[in-house]
Amino acid sequence: DQQVKQNSPSLSVQEGRISILNCDYTNSMFDYFLWYKKYPAEGPTFLISISSIKDKNEDGRFTVFLNKSAKHLSLHIVPSQPGDSAVYFCAATEGGSNYKLTFGKGTLLTVNP
Amino acid sequence: DAGVIQSPRHEVTEMGQEVTLRCKPISGHDYLFWYRQTMMRGLELLIYFNNNVPIDDSGMPEDRFSAKMPNASFSTLKIQPSEPRDSAVYFCASSPDRSYGYTFGSGTRLTVV
Numbered sequence: 168d169q170q171v172k173q174n175s176p177s178l179s180v181q182e183g184r185i186s187i188l189n190c191d192y193t194n195s196m197f198d199y200f201l202w203y204k205k206y207p208a209e210g211p212t213f214l215i216s217i218s219s220i221k222d223k224n225e226d227g228r229f230t231v232f233l234n235k236s237a238k239h240l241s242l243h244i245v246p247s248q249p250g251d252s253a254v255y256f257c258a259a260t261e262g263g264s265n266y267k268l269t270f271g272k273g274t275l276l277t278v279n280p
Numbered sequence: 281d282a283g284v285i286q287s288p289r290h291e292v293t294e295m296g297q298e299v300t301l302r303c304k305p306i307s308g309h310d311y312l313f314w315y316r317q318t319m320m321r322g323l324e325l326l327i328y329f330n331n332n333v334p335i336d337d338s339g340m341p342e343d344r345f346s347a348k349m350p351n352a353s354f355s356t357l358k359i360q361p362s363e364p365r366d367s368a369v370y371f372c373a374s375s376p377d378r379s380y381g382y383t384f385g386s387g388t389r390l391t392v393v
Binding site: 203210216 | 325
């Protein structure tokens with residue numbers, strides 16, 4: 168039973184356009200959400216996060232949106248660059264003393280020049 | 281800061297052999313996590329430690345898997361005996377606090393033949 172779901176295994180966009188990666192979750196106890204980027208033969212690297220008390224967090228070209236009622240979050244990359252081509256993982260954690268992250272299966276983003 | 285260091289990068293072993301994976305977390309990070317990545321299940325948490333103490337090992341597949349953290353700068357994940365279905369990429373990660381996300385190592389690709 169997957170608690171964090173990324174339903175699109177892959178996404179292809181043109182350089183300069185917007186990339187939108189989506190993530191759904193089922194566990195209502197999740198209160199902190201993160202996005203990671205992973206290049207081949209490397210570990211995932213932290214990209215951006217959002218607390219459940221917010222609905223938007225922005226960091227340069229990256230913006231994460233959270234819709235708690237829909238249990239949905241998305242990552243927007245504007246403008247997309249070829250170097251953004253990677254696998255993106257959505258992750259979530261519960262509140263309190265639980266520090267473990269539950270990951271989605273990832274979305275492969277390809278940005279074409 | 282050298283980041284999270286994992287060794288070896290690649291391990292090929294025969295079924296039935298003992299395998300030991302090693303991890304050195306970032307200094308000052310109180311949390312250490314072991315994850316396994318497979319095509320079928322994605323990134324799944326095996327076990328995590330806080331201040332060298334195992335907190336949650338509910339993800340450890342079976343008794344063949346064991347993990348230790350004898351001090352703040354070293355952890356091992358041992359599989360004995362190994363089986364072909366253990367073939368995966370094993371990641372170690374550390375964190376000072378969940379709000380900072382995790383820092384992952386580059387992973388150990390394990391192949392059991």
